Amino acid sequence: MDPQHKPTRALIVIRLSRLTDETTSPERQLEACERFCAARGWEVVGVAEDLDVSAGTTSPFERPSLSQWIGDGKDNPGRIGEFDTVVFYRVDRLVRRVRHLHDVIAWSERFDVNMVSATESHFDLSTTIGALIAQLVASFAEMELEGISQRATSAHRHNVQLGKFVGGSPPFGYMPEETPDGWRLVHDPDVVPIILEVVDRVLEGEPLRRITDDLNARGATTARDLVKQRKGKETEGHKWHSNVLKRRLMSPAMLGYALRREPLTDSKGKPKLSAKGAKLYGPEEIVRGPDGLPVQRAEPILPKPLFDRVVAELEARELQKEPTKRINSMLLRVLYCGVCGQPVYRAKGQGGRSDRYRCRSIQDGANCGNPSVLTYELDDLVEESILVLMGDSERLAHVWNPGEDNASELAEVEARLADRTGLIGVGAYKAGTPQRATLDTLIEADAKLYERLKAATPRPAGWTWEPTGETFAEWWAALDTGARNVYLRNMGVRVTYDKRPVPEQVSAGEKPRVHLELGEVRKMAEQVAVTGTIGTLTRNYTRLGEIGITHVDIDAGSGKAVFVTKSGERFELPLNIPEE
Structure with missing residues (x-):
């Protein structure tokens, strides 16, 4: 060999989508490529081997091993200059997308690197005809990829219909387990006890946000971190979130049903993609068998009647009204200014002074003129008003009747x-x-x-109200401040106050004038068997709205409740009305 003529330096490329594919095993690819290089007298300077890598979803410039040699196709040139030719077993080992082949051809022309197939004599980019044929071959490779994808999708759906676990993230509360019949989903022994605890607390009326705060405070490991732990990976300290937990508890996966999400398509039937190029999918759907019944692929975590109870309870809730654990005043986000309508905030007392509620307009620099009011003064007034109206009534419990x-x-x-x-x-x-x-x-x-x-x-199954043997006053006394705030907000109670002096009634101006909307009070009354003061006001409390009463003004100075009709007519009743 002429010492002035250096042999061609070859980089061998090996790729495999699945390690179980024996027809194009790494060993077979390497042997064929080395034999091809030896026959041409080329020097093998390296091997770029990427296993378990799909050519359909990754370009040559994105593969871990190959990209170190050829760069990223942009700013990083890789190890250009160390090789003259790229040799691969077959074109589908290099690319399966025509657009990827276009990028590789442009790259090879830019850096003057030849691309050669060891088993396909027509694929040699050093010739014009070879480049043309390469485009055709890549087109067929892409068509074959689409066929493989369709066959894989069909097999996936068939296995789901059989109730098998086909990979991916297991549903909340389950974990995969290998059996003689293949992979199946079984209960996760670390997550299911938490689910059952949460369900009990939800059905007892506890807010989901408070439950997740407790789980986080206890250091309860989330399902995502448990998966990482079992794989020997470092956990990321994921937190429990009320909205995520709600969505999972309401998922039919709790019943052990097989679920699927179909890819979204455009008007031409093409898959919709995100900004990062990933397929977009629609909502979860229950997989149904030929008989139209849901496919059961795992033992239920929640039996159907219990699942229905949980769903009904969570659907009825207004989670946006649940306070965070920082709420420590009974009337925050319940009490509003009667002058400008803004919410109040709690101002901490200084120098031995008591805490106060203040209109937020003060913070905005546009004081509406409504003075602050002592926190305990308004808390006591609202509490007394509610208890006078409802305290003697028996509280009813919302109970699920399975029918x-x-x-x-x-x-x-x-x-x-x-x-x-x-x-x-x-x-x-x-x-x-x-x-x-x-x-x-x-x-x-x-x-x-x-x-x-x-x-x-x-x-039919449904919720019913059943007596508890406990008065509303007894139940209220057992609640802490946060629980009372949760109750008032979930009941939609809205209280306004106005403490501006009244010229014609100076003494009355010393105490706030409080306003409660009747519609909200009626909602509260649905949960009690009306007796006592409410029973005296009307034997059919819900008829108050029907006869034209729109709201109730509670005058702390006179100790009277003023009922106002749609026409503006007002009539007074003392709050301590004796039972007839």
Whole structure:
């Protein structure tokens, strides 16, 4: 060999999507490429091996090993200058997208690097015809990729229909477990106890935000961090969030159902992509079998009646009104200024002075003129007003009633009757035999049961109010400040005050004039069996709105409740009305 002529330096490229693919194993690719280089007298200067890497989703410039040699196609040139030719087993080992091939050809022309296939004689970018044929080959490779993708999607859906776990992130509360029949989902022993605890607390009326605050304070590990722990990876200290927890508790995955999310497509049927090029998917859908029933792929974490209760409870809540743990005043986000309508804030007392509620307009530099009011003074006034109205009434509890539906039992009795009547006159069941007498007795009993079940009226499931044996005042006394605030806000209570002096009633101006909207008070009354003062005001409390009363003004100075009608008519009643 002429010492002035240096041999061509070759970089061998090896890629595999799945390590189990024996037809194009790394060893086979390397052997063919080395044999090809040896036949041409080329010097192999390196091997770029990327395993478990898809050419459909990553370009050559994005692969961990290959990009170190050829760069990123932009600013980083990699190790250009150390090789003259890139050799690969077959074009689909290099690219599977035509646009990726365009990028590679442009790169090879820019740096004067040849691209050669060890098994496809037509693929040699050093010739014009080779570059043209390469484009055609890449087009077929992309078509094959689409075929593979469709076959994979079809297989994925088939396995989901069979209830198998097909990879990806397991649903909340589950973990994958390998069985002789393949991978299945089983209960996560670290997460399910937390789910059951949360469900109990939710059904007892505790706000989700307070529950997640408690889980975080206890250091309860989230499902995301548990997955990392089991893989031996460092956790990231993820926190529990009320909105995420709510969405997971309401997911049919709690029932062990198989779920899927279909990719979103545009008007031409093409997948919609995010700004980063990832496919966009629609909402979760329950996978249903040929019979139309949900596909059950795991044991339920929550039985259906309990799941329905949780969903009904969470749907009925107004989470945006739940305070954070920083709320330490009963009337924050309940009390508003009666002059300008802005919310109040709590001002800490200095030098031994008591805390006060102040209109937020003071902070904005546009004081509306409504003086501050002592926190305990307004808290006590609102509390006293509510207890005078409702304290003697028995509190009702919101209880889930699973209902009664005897359809399955009715069908079972009907089937049993058909079987037994079919035996009449056959064999040992002929008239006059002991067996026939026993059969007649059984048929008669089933017939009576069938008529009784058929006559029964099914009762649908739903929430009902049931007495607790506890008065509203007793229940209220057991609540802390935060719980009272949660109750008032969830009930939609809105209180306004005006403490500006009243010229004609100077003494009355020393105390705030408080306003409660009647509609909100009526909502509170739905949770009690009306007796006491409410019962005295009206034996049918909900009729107050129907007869034209729009709101109630509570005058702290006179100790009276002033009822105002739509027409503006006002009439007064003392707050301490005796029971008739």
